[in-house]
Amino acid sequence: DTEVTQTPKHLVMGMTNKKSLKCEQHMGHRAMYWYKQKAKKPPELMFVYSYEKLSINESVPSRFSPECPNSSLLNLHLHALQPEDSALYLCASSQDQLTGGHSGNTIYFGEGSWLTVV
Amino acid sequence: GQQVMQIPQYQHVQEGEDFTTYCNSSTTLSNIQWYKQRPGGHPVFLIQLVKSGEVKKQNRLTFLFGVSKMNCSLHITATQTTDVGTYFCAGPGGGSRLTFGEGTQLTVNP
Numbered sequence: 205d206t207e208v209t210q211t212p213k214h215l216v217m218g219m220t221n222k223k224s225l226k227c228e229q230h231m232g233h234r235a236m237y238w239y240k241q242k243a244k245k246p247p248e249l250m251f252v253y254s255y256e257k258l259s260i261n262e263s264v265p266s267r268f269s270p271e272c273p274n275s276s277l278l279n280l281h282l283h284a285l286q287p288e289d290s291a292l293y294l295c296a297s298s299q300d301q302l303t304g305g306h307s308g309n310t311i312y313f314g315e316g317s318w319l320t321v322v
Numbered sequence: 323g324q325q326v327m328q329i330p331q332y333q334h335v336q337e338g339e340d341f342t343t344y345c346n347s348s349t350t351l352s353n354i355q356w357y358k359q360r361p362g363g364h365p366v367f368l369i370q371l372v373k374s375g376e377v378k379k380q381n382r383l384t385f386l387f388g389v390s391k392m393n394c395s396l397h398i399t400a401t402q403t404t405d406v407g408t409y410f411c412a413g414p415g416g417g418s419r420l421t422f423g424e425g426t427q428l429t430v431n432p
C-alpha cells in the first residue's frame with residue numbers, strides 16, 4: 205500500500221473542462237513531484253516542489269498548473285487539455301529534493317490518476 | 323543530458339525460468355534505484371544500490387551495481403506469475419531529477 209494518496213483514480217474530461225488532481229502524503233516528506241506516464245513508457249517528470257516552492261518545471265504547457273497548498277498537499281489543475289494529454293498522472297514524494305550527488309531519497313509514488321481527455 | 327538505457331524491452335518466460343534486465347548509463351551514477359510496476363499499477367520502489375560492485379538480494383531477486391557504476395542488473399531466479407510487471411532502473415539525472423530507463427516488461431507464462 206502506498207502512503208501517497210491520489211484522487212480521483214479515474215477522470216474523463218472534455219477539452220473545455222477545468223478539473224484538478226489531488227495528492228496527499230503524511231510521511232513528512234519535503235519534496236513532492238508530478239509525473240506523467242504514457243502506456244509502456246517510463247514516468248516523465250513534470251514538476252518538482254521543494255519545501256512548498258516550485259523548483260522544477262520541465263517546460264510543461266501552461267494548461268497544466270501545479271499548486272502546493274502546504275507540505276502535505278499537491279494539486280495539479282487542468283484546463284483546456286488535449287486528447288494527447290490522456291495518460292496516468294503520478295504524484296510522488298521524497299524526504300528531500302533529489303540531488304545528483306546524494307545517495308538517498310527514494311521516491312514514493314501514489315497509485316496515480318488515470319486521465320482521459322475526450 | 324544523462325541517459326539510462328535498459329534492455330531488453332520485453333521478456334517472455336515460462337514460469338520457473340530465470341530473468342535478467344540490464345541498464346547502462348552514459349555517465350557514472352552515484353546510486354541506482356529499481357522500481358516495479360504491475361500492469362495497471364504504479365511504480366513501487368524495490369531497492370537502492372550505492373557502492374561500486376554492490377550486490378543485494380531480496381528473496382529470488384538479485385541486484386548488481388557494476389564496478390564502474392555505469393551499469394547495473396536485476397536477476398530473478400525461478401520466476402513466478404507474481405513477478406509479472408515492468409521493471410525500471412533509475413539513476414540521478416542531474417538538477418534534482420531521477421532518470422528512468424525505458425523499462426523491461428516481463429510476462430510469465432504459467
